Amino acid sequence: MTAAAGVAVTYGLVRIIVGLQDVLVLIGLALFLAIGLEPAVAWLTRHRFPRWLAVTTVFVAGLLAVGGFLTAAIPVVVEQASQFIAKAPAYLREAQDHSTLLGRLNERFHLQQQVESLVSGSALGSGLLGAGQAVFSALANVLIAVVLTVYFVADLPRIRAGAYRLLPRSRRPRAILLGDEIFTKVGGYVLGNLAISVIAGVLTLLWLLIFDIPYPALLAITVAILDLIPVVGSVVGGVLVSLVALTVSLPVFLATIGFFVVYRLLEDYLLVPRIIGGAVKIPALVTVVAVIVGGALLGVIGALVAIPVAAALLLLLREVLHPRLDRT
Known part of the structure; x- marks a missing residue:
């Protein structure tokens, strides 16, 4: 009976965890972001800011930065989206012309039929309904994550102290040293990854403006967001921008591919080692495997948090497991 009760309790806990999977992911993401913002809050508290004022300052600065970015980006993105809609008939005529590149692609892959099937009849209605639900769900999740992040940042010292008391x-003392080092790694990774994504977006915008590639602001924002995903994000962004550059000319397309190859090398061998290399030191193989496993388990969020989680596991392996195995 004891064994059966243990199995029943374990099964119930697994069902609860599966049912709360989305909520647990949001809580974990908020805690991850709170740890990433902690270095900025700690810097302010060291300069005689009360904890509540330091947290408020960091979040007000973040909201102002996001608000300013959206104020500058949304009109440009709307204008470029309107330009795309206005040019859609020309693209359609080009797709029907078999002498053009777009026409040959349409003839081979039946692009026009696929687009028409997506926007026709009930598919359009269901697509709009699904898109509306997805947007509402995303906004709700973002709001929940922001609120949880505020609470986590405000109470992070108490949360850390409570976690250490469980040991x-x-x-x-040893756990406190390891825990503080893990917090430092996560915080350095979050801030460094954000800085590298901003650099990727700015450089992409300059390149697009120089070669007069369509939709520069929209593509630059896309590259910056995708670059938050380690290893694969910049590659996906480069492929998207290169495909758009192909509509300008073949030399611009090849030059854009070369630009992203050079930037990827610059990011891997200069930006990442200098900006976040000191905080997160893990082998390249572990980085790739961690991102693949994290993406398979939790999608984009899993790929985003995979590297600091892998760094924390390697730290525990090196500081706890290896010494214990050496003594046996």
């Missing part, structure tokens, strides 16, 4: 007193 035996004899092992608590």
Whole structure:
């Protein structure tokens, strides 16, 4: 009966975790972001800011930055989206012309039929309804994540102290040292990854403006967002921009591919080692495997948090497991 009760309790806990999977992911993401913002809050508290004022300052600065970015970006994106809609008939005529590149692609892959099937009849209505639900769900999740992040940042010292109290007193000092180092790695990774994404977006915008590639602001924002995903994000962004550059000319297309290859090397061997290399030191193989596994488990969020999680596991492996195995 004891064994059966244990199995029943375990099964119930698994069902609860599966049912709360989306909520747990949001909580984990908010905690991850709170740890990433902690270095900025700690810097302000060291300069005689009260904790509440430091948290408020960081979040007000973040909201102002996001608000300013959206104020500058939304009109440009709307204008470029309107230009795309206005040029859609020309693209359609080009797709029907078999002498053009777009026409040959349409003839081979039946692009026009696929687009028409997506926007026709009930498919359009269901697509709009699904898109509306997805947008509403995304906005709700973002709001929940922001609110949770505020609470986590405000109470992070208390949360850390409470987590350390769960450990035996004899092992608590060692656990505090390891925990603080893990927090430092996560915070450095979050801020560094954000800085690298901004650099990727700015450089992409300059390149697009120089060669007069269509929709520069929209593509630059897309590259900046995708670059938040380690390893694969910049590659996907480069492929999208290169495909748009192909509508200008073949030399511009090839030059854009070369630009993203050079930027990827610059990011891997200069930006990442200098900006976040000191905080997160893990082998390249572990980085790739961690991103693949994290993406398979939790999608984009899993790929985003995979590297600091892998760094924390390697730290525990090096500082806890290896010494214990060496003593046996």
